[in-house]
Amino acid sequence: MTRLADVARAAGVSMSTASRALSRPDLVASETRSRVLEAVQRLGFHVNPAARALTSGKTGLVAMCVPTLSNPFFAPIIAGAQQAAEAADRHLTVVVTEGSARREAEVLTRLSGQVDGFIIVAPRGGDADLLEFGATTPAVIAERVVPGLTSVIIDTPAGLRDLTGMLKADGHRRVAYLSGPEGSWMDRLRCDALRESLGPNGELIVIGPLPPTFRAGAEAVQGILDRRATAVVAYNSLLALGAVYQLHNVGVRVPEQISVASADDLAALGLGAPEITTLRFDPAGLGAAAMEALMRLIDGRPPAVPHTRIPAALQLGSTTGRPATDV
Amino acid sequence: MTRLADVARAAGVSMSTASRALSRPDLVASETRSRVLEAVQRLGFHVNPAARALTSGKTGLVAMCVPTLSNPFFAPIIAGAQQAAEAADRHLTVVVTEGSARREAEVLTRLSGQVDGFIIVAPRGGDADLLEFGATTPAVIAERVVPGLTSVIIDTPAGLRDLTGMLKADGHRRVAYLSGPEGSWMDRLRCDALRESLGPNGELIVIGPLPPTFRAGAEAVQGILDRRATAVVAYNSLLALGAVYQLHNVGVRVPEQISVASADDLAALGLGAPEITTLRFDPAGLGAAAMEALMRLIDGRPPAVPHTRIPAALQLGSTTGRPATDV
DNA sequence: TTGTACGCGTTATCAA
DNA sequence: TTGATAACGCGTACAA
Numbered sequence: 001m002t003r004l005a006d007v008a009r010a011a012g013v014s015m016s017t018a019s020r021a022l023s024r025p026d027l028v029a030s031e032t033r034s035r036v037l038e039a040v041q042r043l044g045f046h047v048n049p050a051a052r053a054l055t056s057g058k059t060g061l062v063a064m065c066v067p068t069l070s071n072p073f074f075a076p077i078i079a080g081a082q083q084a085a086e087a088a089d090r091h092l093t094v095v096v097t098e099g100s101a102r103r104e105a106e107v108l109t110r111l112s113g114q115v116d117g118f119i120i121v122a123p124r125g126g127d128a129d130l131l132e133f134g135a136t137t138p139a140v141i142a143e144r145v146v147p148g149l150t151s152v153i154i155d156t157p158a159g160l161r162d163l164t165g166m167l168k169a170d171g172h173r174r175v176a177y178l179s180g181p182e183g184s185w186m187d188r189l190r191c192d193a194l195r196e197s198l199g200p201n202g203e204l205i206v207i208g209p210l211p212p213t214f215r216a217g218a219e220a221v222q223g224i225l226d227r228r229a230t231a232v233v234a235y236n237s238l239l240a241l242g243a244v245y246q247l248h249n250v251g252v253r254v255p256e257q258i259s260v261a262s263a264d265d266l267a268a269l270g271l272g273a274p275e276i277t278t279l280r281f282d283p284a285g286l287g288a289a290a291m292e293a294l295m296r297l298i299d300g301r302p303p304a305v306p307h308t309r310i311p312a313a314l315q316l317g318s319t320t321g322r323p324a325t326d327v
Numbered sequence: 328m329t330r331l332a333d334v335a336r337a338a339g340v341s342m343s344t345a346s347r348a349l350s351r352p353d354l355v356a357s358e359t360r361s362r363v364l365e366a367v368q369r370l371g372f373h374v375n376p377a378a379r380a381l382t383s384g385k386t387g388l389v390a391m392c393v394p395t396l397s398n399p400f401f402a403p404i405i406a407g408a409q410q411a412a413e414a415a416d417r418h419l420t421v422v423v424t425e426g427s428a429r430r431e432a433e434v435l436t437r438l439s440g441q442v443d444g445f446i447i448v449a450p451r452g453g454d455a456d457l458l459e460f461g462a463t464t465p466a467v468i469a470e471r472v473v474p475g476l477t478s479v480i481i482d483t484p485a486g487l488r489d490l491t492g493m494l495k496a497d498g499h500r501r502v503a504y505l506s507g508p509e510g511s512w513m514d515r516l517r518c519d520a521l522r523e524s525l526g527p528n529g530e531l532i533v534i535g536p537l538p539p540t541f542r543a544g545a546e547a548v549q550g551i552l553d554r555r556a557t558a559v560v561a562y563n564s565l566l567a568l569g570a571v572y573q574l575h576n577v578g579v580r581v582p583e584q585i586s587v588a589s590a591d592d593l594a595a596l597g598l599g600a601p602e603i604t605t606l607r608f609d610p611a612g613l614g615a616a617a618m619e620a621l622m623r624l625i626d627g628r629p630p631a632v633p634h635t636r637i638p639a640a641l642q643l644g645s646t647t648g649r650p651a652t653d654v
Numbered sequence: 655t656t657g658t659a660c661g662c663g664t665t666a667t668c669a670a
Numbered sequence: 671t672t673g674a675t676a677a678c679g680c681g682t683a684c685a686a
Contacts, residue, residue, distance in 0.1 A: 001440075003663060014673045019665060029671060049441065050380030051663035054678045059377060061388070061418065069402035079396050079423050086422070091388065091441070093418045096406050113328055114376065114418070214568070241541070245572060330679060341657045346681060356655060378679035381662045 002043045010039040022047065061091045062294060063115040065107055067099040067122050067181075071212050072266055073236060073283070074121060077142065080287025081119060088295055090116075099181060101125045112137045116298045119290045124183050138297040142290045144185040145307060150297060152290045152308040156186070156263050157193035159279040159312030163233065163261055164197040166314065170322045172231040172259065173201060176224045178217060178243065179208030180235030187235060190263050194233060205229055210239060217242025221250065224258070230323040231259040237266040240276050244319060255321035265315075275317035286310050329370045337366040349374070373416070388418045389621060390442040392434055394426040394449050394508070398539050399593055400563060400610070401448060404469065407614025408446060415622055417443075426508060428452045439464050443625045446617045451510050465624040469617045471512040472634060477624060479617045479635040483513070483590050484520035486606040486639030490560065490588055491524040493641065497649045499558040499586065500528060503551045505544060505570065506535030507562030514562060517590050521560060532556050537566060544569025548577065551585070557650040558586040564593040567603050571646060582648035592642070602644035613637050 008018040013032060021028045021036035028036075039045075053059040064081055066074045078094055085092040093115065097104040101124040108118065117138030123130055127146050133139060134149045141151040167175060177194055180187035187209070195204045205227045210216040217239035224232055224243070234240035240262035247254050254260055261277040289310065293303040335345035340359060348355045348363035355363070366372070376387040391408055393401045405421055412419040420442065424431040428451040435445065444465030450457055454473050460466060461476045468478040494502060504521055507514035514536070522531045532554045537543040544566035551559055551570070561567035567589035574581050581587055588604040616637065620630045 001663095005663080015663090016665080016674075017672055020672085023665075027671075032671080046440070048381075048663050050377045050386060051678090052665075053377030054375075054381055054663080054680090055665040057678085061420075069406050070399070072397070072399050072402070075396035075399070075402070078421070082421065082423060091420045093388075093420050094405070094409065095413070096409060110373070114373070248575060328679095332679075342680080343658080343682075344656055347656090350681075354655080359655080375679055378662090379681080381664090381679080382681040384662090 001048070002045045004045070004047070006043055007036065007039045007045050010043060011035045058116050058298070059114065060089070061093060061115045062117055062119065062291070062298075063107075063111050064092055064094050064119045065097050065104060065121060065123070066094060067097055067124065069094075069096055071181075071236070072238075073212070073264055076283040077121060077287040077290075080284030081291040082287070083284070084288040084291035084295075088291075090295075092291075097124070099124060099183060101183070105129065108133055108137075117294045119287075119294055121290075122184060122186060138294060140290045140294040140297065140303075142286060150293050150303045150306055152286055152293060153186070153310070154264075154281050154283070154286055154312050155309040156279055156281070156312045157189050158309075159281075159314055160190055160193045160233070160263055161197040162314040163263075163277070163279070164194055164202075166316075167231050167259065167261075167320070168198070168202065170259070170320070172323055174203050174205065174227070174229045175231045175233060176205040176207055176220075176227060176229035178210055178220050178232060178234040178239045179206050180210065180212055182209040184209075190235065208235075210235070212236045212238055214238045214242040214245070217244075218246035218249075221246040221252075225250075225252070229258070231320070232261070234260070234262045236264045237262040237276060237278060240278070240319075244276065254319050256324050259320040259323065261317075261320050275319070277317040277320040278315050279312040280315040281310055281312040328375070329372045331372070331374070334363065334366045334370055334372050337370060338362045376418075385443050385625065386441065387416065388420060388442045389444055389446065389618070389625075390434075390438050391419055391421050391446045392424050392431060392448060392450070393421060394424055394451065396421075396423055398508075398563070399565075400539070400591055403610040404448060404614040404617075407611030408618040409614070410611070411615040411618035411622075415618075417622075419618075424451070426451060426510060428510070432456065435460055435464075444621045446614075446621055448617075449511060449513060465621060467617045467621040467624065467630075469613060477620050477630045477633055479613055479620060480513070480637070481591075481608045481610070481613055481639050482636040483606055483608070483639045484516050485636075486608075486641055487517055487520045487560070487590055488524040489641040490590075490604070490606070491521055491529075493643075494558050494586065494588075494647070495525070495529065497586070497647070499650055501530050501532065501554070501556045502558045502560060503532045503534055503547075503554060503556035505537055505547050505559060505561040505566045506533050507537065507539055509536040511536075517562065535562070537562070539563045539565055541565045541569035541572070544571075545573035545576075548573040548579075552577075552579070556585070558647070559588070561587070561589045563591045564589040564603060564605060567605070567646075571603065581646050583651050586647040586650065588644075588647055602646070604644040604647040605642050606639040607642040608637055608639040 008015045021033045049060050082092045095107050119140050121142040130146045145151045207220050207223050265278050296303050335342045348360045380386040409419045422434050446467050448469040457473050472478045534547050534550050592605050592607050623630050
């Protein structure tokens with residue numbers, strides 16, 4: 001392993017100059033700098049992250065806390081963050097909190113000091129706890145807004161308002177919402193957006209909280225039929241697909257009798273075999289944006305925008321339409 | 328941040344004794360050791376990985392390479408490995424290779440020297456390359472066997488032989504296999520197991536390679552019908568579910584006309600709404616076993632077993648049965 | 655069995 | 671703009 005000392009010797013400068021040429025190039029005469037960089041190239045030098053961490057306190061490691069890996073929604077978010085980290089020569093470590101506020105707090109405590117910062121995805125902890133934590137450690141929140149912290153979200157509520165507009169225009173008034181996992185902040189926001197945009201003439205029937213699975217979607221169908229909804233909006237595509245499947249099974253035609261749509265897009269699972277009306281967005285972009293914001297925080301620069309919104313566009317499928325019967 | 332020096336002072340011993348009590352407990356008097364451990368607990372001490380890395384060369388970071396995060400099969404494997412790492416005070420960094428042998432090689436090169444070892448899941452590289460890499464860096468292979476390297480696999484081939492036995496007993500002779508992603512070593516193994524256990528009187532119709540998605544499963548149905556298979560075995564549950572869905576759509580009854588089964592178990596997605604006949608196993612156990620084997624390798628201890636097999640048990644569902652028509 | 659003293663590779667402080 | 675030097679926190683000969 002070639003060390004910085006070797007580079008310094010080869011370039012005929014002191015170690016401190018060599019170090020500066022790499023980490024603070026602006027503080028070094030350009031001629032000196034190029035001599036150092038040339039030596040770095042020639043010797044194939046890479047800084048030793050451990051040694052750097054020891055003095056600078058920055059480990060080059062960033063932690064991402066996710067509630068679960070079972071929900072495939074998080075997969076592309078992680079992948080996006082990981083690529084952004086890689087591009088910046090950092091490592092990403094993923095920790096699963098199992099959707100438990102307690103375990104989330106434990107993880108944050110245990111890891112702080114071990115990593116340079118956190119991306120906390122869909123946190124379950126209270127605003128106050130998160131705010132306090134974010135005051136001492138660089139942290140970016142994803143899929144939730146905590147006033148006072150940097151956050152990145154996908155604007156599914158806006159997309160749902162578009163969706164509701166379309167459903168209303170099609171004549172739907174009783175809409176069932178297959179709600180997401182318990183404790184999900186984003187779920188509440190989506191639910192609120194639906195209820196509000198449905199307006200006083202509509203009725204939102206909330207079914208759940210539900211695990212975001214195919215099976216739960218199928219099992220929710222009875223409730224949907226009992227409550228005479230003409231449209232169903234599901235928290236995610238697995239729920240929606242399960243509902244479509246079961247509606248099929250019991251002989252209800254989609255969309256002639258009941259429309260089905262989903263609030264998120266699990267395109268990666270290739271779930272769109274019946275082209276479900278859904279929201280389309282860029283989850284990897286969410287991950288990358290969060291990582292970039294976090295890196296600014298770590299470097300002491302202010303984040304470009306405190307709250308980033310990734311747009312979610314309504315994508316029409318074949319599972320929504322005008323209801324045959326008006327209730 | 329509490330340092331080892333603080334622990335030593337609190338326990339009334341020297342730093343080197345405190346250090347030994349943690350890394351080489353057997354070299355320390357049991358009474359001293361417990362005093363140190365008590366102080367560690369009380370002060371909430373965690374070693375500084377950077378400092379340790381500087382002297383020991385071990386970073387406490389382990390990398391797990393997975394082909395993709397889109398396939399939910401890998402999620403519980405990652406979670407299992409992550410928990411094992413956490414239990415051993417190590418970090419796990421997940422890197423995605425996109426199923427590309429080139430990117431896989433790049434990742435391994437880039438990260439070696441940055442991490443203590445690798446868990447390479449379903450690698451795409453050639454045996455020789457992997458063997459060469461494993462000779463210089465601690466590495467455990469998951470879901471593939473490379474002679475000369477430590478590996479951990481789920482024994483789906485054995486499970487598939489059980490499944491074939493049942494299908495044969497039910498009178499099936501023409502079985503379609505919805506094959507998995509291109510380049511998957513395990514896919515070949517599963518395919519071979521099916522063909523072999525089907526015997527000379529049976530016929531295996533391979534459809535694919537296919538992306539492991541719901542949509543691909545649905546789209547494969549036409550081929551299944553054209554080739555007059557009476558049973559379908561899918562590489563994973565998403566494919567199987569897509570097939571069941573589409574068979575429904577075109578009016579083919581399952582299992583009366585066609586049986587459907589899956590070679591892996593995506594229980595976490597709640598995909599079992601129609602209880603698909605599938606193999607049941609413990610993917611988190613795979614991840615944990617891989618991590619434990621790797622930690623032995625890193626510590627210079629021989630792995631307990633060179634090739635670990637996680638059992639896969641046949642789990643009967645409602646999608647398989649005796650075929651109505653014999654061909 | 656325990657303690658002393660040094661080195662790991664880098665960054666930061668301060669003086670030149 | 672550059673150089674000397676002192677940390678950073680821990681492991682480990684070596685000595686006791």
